[in-house]
Amino acid sequence: MEDYSAKPAIENLDDPPNSRLFVVASRSVTEDELRNGFCSFGDIQGVWVVKDKQTKESKGICYVKFSKSSQACLAMEEMHGKVLVDGTKPIKVFIAQSRSSGRHRDVEDEELTRIFVMIPKTFSEDDLKDTFKEYGDIEYCVIIKNKSTGESKGLGYVRYYKPSQAAHAIENCDKSYRAILAEPRTKQSNNEEYSGGGAPRVEYASGVAGGGVDSMNQYGFQMAPADPGNYQVMDYRSGEFSRCLMVSTRAALTQEQLFALFDLIPGMNYCELQRDSYGMSKGHALIRYNNYGSAVYAKEKLNGFEFPPGNRLQVNFVDDGEDHSSSVSRMASQFVAAQMFSTAYNGPSSSQVMKHPSYSSAPQMSRIQTNVSLPSLKKLAPPDSRSKERLFVVFNPAPLPVDILEDVFCRFGSLIEVHLVPGRTVGYMKYADKKCADDAMAALHGQVVNGVKMKVMLADPPREESHKRARTY
């Protein structure tokens, strides 16, 4: 572009792919005006107005290069049809064709809104949607299945409404999904499946990112982001609360797992899995706290919580045979709930202990529950550090959330990143320093954290990068 000092090779003009805009504007529009009009959408790497070789007059076509495809797409979505300079014609904005592809058709939204991903075979289309909705409004999700058996092939398509959303997903989703733009279907089929096929997409959906607000939508005990409104919604005057909770679970959970989970809230003094006469779990457990606020809070946080992932716990109050409608107990429960909530809400995002300075009778609540004596928190090594050692970790029964794992595994120093294998119960811990990895392994192998047992081993070296297809986004 116009920055000669960093002149990109021709083949880099579209690196990353779809990060360059083709703009049709009035011949009077200057590069500065373009830069001004587009700079709010991202990092502009270059602006170029194409001019006639001889006369040096603008031909009314321009290129704007962004550093990311999502920025270019957003700029396109927002600026197409806008008047850039008063009194000039509205501009047209498209993703530029890559310079090597000798095409002469506009790049259509159809080609920019559907991504192709690799997913665990256990994923349902709803799982797929849940995973990718954080990047934008999804029109539909499809999983490729064996036509006779109906079993998933571990591949899926996600159609977004906007190119910027698909780009956002490709840029930000976990690398293991290997998200790329889907090649358009070979023929334009005439059927009306998904209502996307034939008709050109004219207008984008109006809503902002699909606001499915499940505060518990990913497994992991998410303390921080809970919606403050939840607390006002709770009706403390109804008398519909107590210190006792009944947990119902369809999946077989051990008493230890339930204990670890509900003991995250301070004040638990009883946890018993109900068994039948053969000692088999009946799928119910009784929990009791020593105060109303903890029980209220536990129900609020853990009802609907998925543990293990895919198994929603149901948590309800059960009668503890006490009169808790008095103003004293009401105030007490409100007080504790508010205390705990504000601590959780304002508290350190990845720290080990939550202190309750003005409520001394509450034990300290840790989001990490383990017998291991953990060193203090350490900083993560920069993401671009060279990995010197990788640990392979097997979780039982289910993987711990990434933020918890970071919290635990960082404490031995030089942790670069935590990587969970989607759909499996295993993960990798990348360390920049071999000794740190060895220390972590020695301290954590065979240990239990938040009710999850871990095997911590040295990872086999990754298989050599073979003939990998270039990503086409």
Next chain:
DNA sequence: CGACGGGACGC
């Protein structure tokens, strides 16, 4: 005792 990769839609 678990493992990273890989890849395409009934025309």
Next chain:
DNA sequence: CGACGGGACGC
């Protein structure tokens, strides 16, 4: 309709 310039690091 509306598709691809100008000019040089440092061996």
